[in-house]
Amino acid sequence: MNHESSLVNQLTDRLIAGELRPGARLSEAALAKEFDVSRNTLREAFRVLGEQGLVNHIPHRGVSVASPNTSDVIDIYRVRRHIECSVLENAPKNHPGAEGMRRAVEAAHTAAAADDWLRVGTLNMSFHNAVVSLSDSSRLMRSFGNVLAELRLAFLKVEVLDFLHAPFVERNQEVLDAYLNESPREAAATLGAYLGDSERQVLGAYARAGQA
Amino acid sequence: MNHESSLVNQLTDRLIAGELRPGARLSEAALAKEFDVSRNTLREAFRVLGEQGLVNHIPHRGVSVASPNTSDVIDIYRVRRHIECSVLENAPKNHPGAEGMRRAVEAAHTAAAADDWLRVGTLNMSFHNAVVSLSDSSRLMRSFGNVLAELRLAFLKVEVLDFLHAPFVERNQEVLDAYLNESPREAAATLGAYLGDSERQVLGAYARAGQA
DNA sequence: AGATCTATTCTTGTTGAACAATCCATGCTA
């Protein structure tokens, strides 16, 4: 495996795991030492993460973990509505990607029963990635994946703990059922309602946390 | 202006201007010398362009200008349909971004009358960027902008010369009229038809050029 | 005290040289 690509992956993992908290400054010297790479190599990885929206780069002030504010969250949900709903509404019947949705929902049920909420959160991301996979567009999946990862940082910032996702396992199930048994339009509408509720929950958490 | 950002802009300009042809290998040593920057600085810019999809990076084989094949083109138009149509269909009436659409169409008419087809092509991009601006989502605009830039490379690759855009000036006008005077649904349908025709034209050019 | 200016210090931005790792083309061998 390529070193640089692996470095990006390592950084990404620690970002979405919350080890590098939103807003935290990422010192080049410190991180370079920690990952045992040179500053130059680290900076290349920073540029990649910057384009993906996971870190923020201000010239001469360095790189910090992205720390989405409320308008960022609103923006992210706008993207989700446009992409997820459009994909679902235009998805063909019996798309093989639906199997991925089903597996995610099923595993989420199991994980929820076992109180493994971290896993539920991960599977929630898998589900919505699977939804977008119905588009058969690798570019759409890439862009969407970046946005979803950024949303993960928003969750971490206001400590929307994963167990709050509990009610949404059922909602994903509803979306899947609507796709399988009803019309695409119905499925998209169900998903749209889901996104509205989800967005409200996150913004509520922001308000409680007193964050912008 | 930041040096690095300026370097990315310079490279982007030359890419979409066609000076660096699709598929062309970008030698680090040669480009570093040409832009009078070090290899390390250039490599940072390469990572940014790579994430944007404008260049292709294969480990140990270097960077080359993205050279979209037919499946890339199909993928790009999938993205366009999902994003542009969704945005237009859900756009509020009297969105200020419509002014940007109007300006682009008007200027395109003028440029077409003057046979300035390069400018027509640029204004066409402006129009569709303006469409997406109706979403009020900076992330959607960024992602969409990257995809449009990549499509520009596809045009360059098969030499879809800009004068072929001529009939599409009128199509953009129709989309705008539909948005202003008819329903969002109607506007989205008009745009969908436009995209279908546009995609066919590009794929036809690929077939003629014998490209994959 | 509070505000403002200044000097020092720290971090990032960028460079050049160096070497390792990998790929590519050439020519050799069977």
Place this chain on the structure above:
DNA sequence: TAGCATGGATTGTTCAACAAGAATAGATCT
């Protein structure tokens, strides 16, 4: 001709150094 060594070129990565901008602390003034 197919496969295989070999040498040359390019990329991957590091390091040390310095320039440039930002942040901090201290001094000065009101």
